[in-house]
Amino acid sequence: MTFVARLPLFTRLLRTCGAASIVLGLSLGASACRTSTQASTTPQQPQPYPQQPYGQPYPQQPYGQPQPYPQQPQQPQPQQPQPAAQRPLLPPLIGVAAQQQEVRSILAELINALSQQNQALVRGIPLTFDPTIEVNAFAGCDEQGTPFLAATTGILEAVDAISQTKATDELFGTQTYEAYCNAVLPQLVKSDKARAALPAGIIPANFGPDPRRWSRAREIFSDVIAFTFGHELAHHYLGHTGCAKGQAMGSGPDPARLGRLLSVVPIFNQAGEAASDSAGCINALDAGRARRPQYAWSDTGGVLLLDYFARIERAGGGGGPLSLLNPVQFLRSHPNPLARIPIVQTVAQNWRARNPG
Template sequence: MVGSLAGLCGALLLGACVGSSSKTAQTTPQQPPPYYGPPGYPQQPYPNGPAGPMYPPPAQQPQQPQQPQPPAARPLLAPLIGTPAMQQELRGVLSELINALPAQKQALVRGIPLVFDPTPEVNAYAGCDEQGAPFLAATAGIFDAVDAIAQTKATDELFGTRTYEAYTSAVLPEMSRNPSARAGLPAGIIPTNLGPDLRRWSRAHELFDEILAFTFGHELAHHYLGHTGCAKGQSPSAGPDPARLGRLLTNIPVFNQFAESAADTEGAMNALDAGRARRPQYSWSEGGGVYLLTYFADIERLGGGGGPLSLLSPVQFLRTHPNPLARVPLVQTVARTWHLQHPG
């Protein structure tokens, strides 16, 4: 138990805190076109058919790893713009994850409140409040980071650009050095001629969900595996005051590395199970977890730190977790086993 919250364990996502608004880097969301149709409009060929303005792809090759191309006929998803839309999307992802769990695990975590922490630090965590009730939390920073990863990866997959590399090169070194740096996508990273493309926004929406599925599959696992010690199927609570959460993050102790690996394993399987249940719509894969953990590895690399156990990481929270590059093969191994057990 640490500070005034008990059992704040299981923080998956790591990053640098942002200071006062006077030091906040200004970011401008890449806006979708005003003619984006309402839900339920006719299906359009995707990704190769006409869907909004079409542009010739740049000559550069796409940055690996690449996700498989989506099916050819699937309705385009609406853009996710702004914090309220992203928070609501996370609620939906969390519901799908819980529904995909076995009944015994569902009983331990159903009804656990999701709290939105206003700190710009890139983080998500499972914990217990002062009354011993479980909760889940997502920071403002995690939405910034996941949105940036999803938008750049979607752009690179569809158009052969290297916007993820441009984003990480521009933002992550400063994040590793400056606690006032932000994780959000700066204006100008997405080429202006590609920004309005409806397929790009739809693919970014899919990746946003897929990354959050691994993230919160991991956090749910900390609760139902007993790592927090407070998820016992009790009646739901309102959760702690979000205004207090940011101050307590720095009190999180060094984590049990075995517990983190167990949560990675369970979280990846939960995301895959929930993804399979979504068929024939886009089915989540382990790619979301790989993208997220690679992002953390990039923070270390571009910050000039890192090591076998992240002990030399320039980011404090990365020093308390297994090295991201060690977590990637674990997630991939879990996924290979899962696919062998769930052919087709």
């Protein structure tokens, strides 16, 4: 079996032409370790979005109860003060352009929720969208020492798929997240041509157009993105990248250059990753509280993202205690996503104790 290093939230160090530039990444891809098994590759096609227009009457029935979390059934569910059925329905988040705008909006909310000191360090950092299908988001510095944040098309596709399936499962008691993971992740770890996008047929056709499903999917999408970029922002203001100093910001690197910026020798700083997990989770919780009466972000987003990464690791043969024995260095060297989930949950529990209500 071929092995591809598809990695969660790991750290990469970039040194270009003698000028130190650092990229600290949430990365699922390591091209140096990627091998292709063409025979087993089945490109996934994104599921067509429903044609039914949004705007149906507000539903009277409550959302279904969240599915128990498979890996951590003993963990308490995050609290949402307002029942889902009482929140206003959100318009569907359809298409890459809308998703990118959503990410920009979330990033702005995250920055607004930071301390004045940290805001001064990261305000105006450009967000670049990389059109590659690798599932990846990262904080880094370009050759001029200017900080940036980046997200790939792949991570937007992955978060969209997580959101749509989880929303469907919550509402209808289906197992579409499992079905999606089973269908897509084995391909994702075998081929760099496989996409994380939700394949057609995973969401039952009769549930697809339901506006409650689209609304809940948008909430989940924002929750996962809030943790993702809360984590990446933290790499900047915690000084891990070393280039976010509140200087004047540019427009960010050309997406075409990002691949070169990431052709790097990775370093692994698990303490930094844990610090960014913690700070990013708190940032998402602070920003989420400010969103009320809209859906308030919680640790749900971080837990969902890390579960997804853990499943990718397992699909690649790693994960669990055996990660320590994994022949792929990256999988040995990076924090195990499953080990990070309770950290995020503990941070959230402590935050809720400090911020009751």
